[in-house]
Amino acid sequence: MSSPNLYLIYISSLFFSFHLWVLKSQETPCNPNDLKALNGFSSCLEPNVLGWNNSNSVSDCCTWTGVTCNDSASRRVVALELGQKNLYGTICDSIVGLNQLRILNLSHNQLHGSLPTKLFRMEKLEILDVSDNRFVYRIPEELPLSSSIWYVNVSKNGLFGSIGENLCKNSSSSNIKVLDMSMNFFGEVQQGLSNCTSLQYLMINGNNFRSLPRGIFQMMQNLRVLHLQNNSFSGTLDHGIGHLLNLVELDISSNSFTGVFPDVFGSLGKLEKFTASSNNFNGALPTSMLNSPSITTLDLHNNSLNDPINLNCSAMTKLRSLHLGSNKLYGSILHNLSSCKSLNILNLGHNNLDGQIPESFKNLNALTVLSLSRTNLVNLSSTLKILQHFKNLTVLMLSENFQGEQIPDDAYFQFRSLKVLSIAYSELRGLMPPWLLGCNGLQFLDLSTNHLFGTIPLGFNKFKYLFYLDLSNNSFTGEIPKGLTQLQALIDIDISLLGTPLGFPLFSTGIDGATFCYNNIISFPPTLDLSYNMLSGTIWPSFGNLRRLHVLNLKENRLRGSIPESLSGMKNLETLDLSHNKLSGKIPESLVLLSFLSKFSVAYNELYGEIPMGGQFMTFPSSSFERNNGLCGGPYIPCSLQQAPVDESPSEAMTVFGPQFGFGVATGFVLTIIVCFMSGWILPRETTFKYRCFTSRSSHHD
Ligand SMILES: *[C@@H]1O[C@H](CO)[C@@H](O)[C@H](O)[C@H]1NC(C)=O
Ligand SMILES: *[C@@H]1O[C@H](CO)[C@@H](O)[C@H](O)[C@H]1NC(C)=O
Ligand SMILES: *[C@@H]1O[C@H](CO)[C@@H](O)[C@H](O)[C@H]1NC(C)=O
Ligand SMILES: *[C@@H]1O[C@H](CO)[C@@H](O)[C@H](O)[C@H]1NC(C)=O
Ligand SMILES: *[C@@H]1O[C@H](CO)[C@@H](O)[C@H](O)[C@H]1NC(C)=O
Ligand SMILES: *[C@@H]1O[C@H](CO)[C@@H](O)[C@H](O)[C@H]1NC(C)=O
Ligand SMILES: *[C@@H]1O[C@H](CO)[C@@H](O)[C@H](O)[C@H]1NC(C)=O
Ligand SMILES: *[C@@H]1O[C@H](CO)[C@@H](O)[C@H](O)[C@H]1NC(C)=O
Ligand SMILES: *[C@@H]1O[C@H](CO)[C@@H](O)[C@H](O)[C@H]1NC(C)=O
Ligand SMILES: *[C@@H]1O[C@H](CO)[C@@H](O)[C@H](O)[C@H]1NC(C)=O
Ligand SMILES: *[C@@H]1O[C@H](CO)[C@@H](O)[C@H](O)[C@H]1NC(C)=O
């Protein structure tokens, strides 16, 4: 280090100590008990994360990060708010020395160990938030809450044991309003919980609960929100739920409830949102539910409901969102719904409706989101005619129906508001219908796995917002229209600003078996998929303009010519599949600039020469390059070694990157790419559309 730097440090430290001295002479120290408690607390944390001891006022703890004292002369610590401060360590008992503390917020850190039991007994404490940490600990049964506490959040930890027995031991002195114990490993709800009569929000979702004690809800008249989802509750739903007269939101989804719903919805006069998806409910829906005047959202998808559903929409005047997908509904449901004129969102996908949409369905003209995928519908032509009446329709899912029908080409069809259209897996025949080009607002179009033929029409550049196009598995011929390389949304529109809510969650099971759940269209990766067609011609150099594209799939076509060097302009590209074509020439060196590329294939072409070295190219398996006219180099075989055998036996050269060299190097993957993988995007086609599901689309990399 040179001397001027040392000099500077010397000067500034001089100044610093002077500054400290000035402050010290002015400062009133905070209460010594509080100071001691805080120092005790911080001594159990990873040293110096908070910088308390480096602060200018070592003895005035009221000025420390996250500490609030009250205004009185006594300057007692009343709040300790250290959420999201990267704290690591344990909470030691000394914290209860802060005996005037009202708010303790240690959420979103990496604290571990146990929670001092005394914490819940602190006399003045009102708000306790230790959610989203790593506490692993059996909550002791004799845990009574102090009467001052009204908010407790211990969600997202590793807590276990039973809850409730003594929590509100003295019901008249308990004031708890919010209790969030979700996403832990608790296993038993005790009868005593029913003494927490002041509770308004009870979240115990995402634990290991199996049953609820009888009559648990008898006394909890103040409950407004009850989350029981994602546990192992089984049996029928207790009639006792009908005692919760003030309930606004009830979620019992993802459990193993069976049987019919209790007929208690008449007394739940304030219930707005009822979610019971992913259980095994069957039979008929109770009259009180079908006539509820308060329900706005009813989500019963993924059950075994098989009775006709006679929703009485003259009574259900507030119903806006109805999810009955993935049940065993059949027959007349579509007729029955025709009176539900205020419905905005309707999901009936994956049922056995079998037949044609009735004419009366056109009454539902307030619909914005409609899924009828895989419902055995027939007559696409009449279906589209009826859906014409839905001027505000933005999301339309019709895949896996109309098997083998002709796609209607009525030029007068108009879907002005449509942003999402999927009619895939239907073996539809015909040319790309002209009315499609009138859907100017399309963001997402999936017509994959049909028998569409002819050329892909020019004029795709009219779709200013289109960022997801899947025409794979059809019989399109001719050139790739140049308009596809001019899609504004793939060039310079920030699609994250466009967001189109799907209205209901779509689920997808990733390759690791985890379920992902997606609510917005922008979660899908920007994609052009033209694979498995009969497209000819060359790859336009202007594809390089699509800098927001994440997936380009041109596999299994008849493309010729060389791979344009300009493709390196697609700088967000994660997947590039050009395999099974007739491409010739070399792999452009410039492609090593595609730093997010994680899946790449040029196998089965007529390429030759050296595989570029560097960048993501060091991570692609040899199968990405197999079956060409003599590719060499890359991380596999130096070109010099390959020379001799090529001359002697050309057929061997073809397989020089055969499976025998196959190994997958998986380094250099960015997180977003992993998300993309898990989200099912790279799943076999079979599973992708049934429940395509993306929460967080990999963000743009620019
Ligand atoms: C901070 O300083 C006090 C004395 O001023 C000391 O007792 C305490 O252990 C220190 N804490 C840490 C975390 O270094
Ligand atoms: C400050 O806290 C003390 C001790 O809790 C209390 O007696 C006093 O009323 C509080 N003052 C204010 C202004 O909150
Ligand atoms: C605790 O802090 C976190 C992060 O700072 C904040 O999001 C959360 O709302 C706070 N909790 C309460 C109960 O205020
Ligand atoms: C509890 O904390 C979690 C995570 O910090 C948060 O998502 C949740 O909204 C909180 N619950 C309540 C009822 O405030
Ligand atoms: C319950 O709390 C009330 C009010 O705080 C008090 O008067 C009563 O003595 C308590 N009862 C018991 C059994 O602790
Ligand atoms: C509920 O509280 C009352 C007193 O308010 C008490 O007598 C009773 O034992 C408590 N019940 C349970 C199950 O803890
Ligand atoms: C359900 O709970 C498990 C842990 O109990 C958690 O891993 C999973 O993410 C939860 N699923 C949902 C949909 O909340
Ligand atoms: C449907 O519900 C079953 C349990 O009834 C569950 O195992 C499955 O994961 C759910 N499927 C979806 C897509 O939510
Ligand atoms: C449907 O609801 C209306 C209005 O509440 C009521 O008059 C009618 O009787 C109900 N119909 C049936 C079949 O329950
Ligand atoms: C629903 O359909 C069934 C069978 O077609 C019919 O008996 C019933 O009256 C319908 N209910 C409503 C409310 O339209
Ligand atoms: C369609 O949306 C517009 C604007 O939100 C609204 O004014 C109109 O009432 C809606 N049409 C129907 C039939 O719901």
Ligand SMILES: *[C@@H]1O[C@H](CO)[C@@H](O)[C@H](O)[C@H]1NC(C)=O
């Ligand atoms: C489709 O529906 C229309 C209108 O209901 C009808 O005229 C036509 O015959 C139907 N087509 C077929 C193939 O069933």
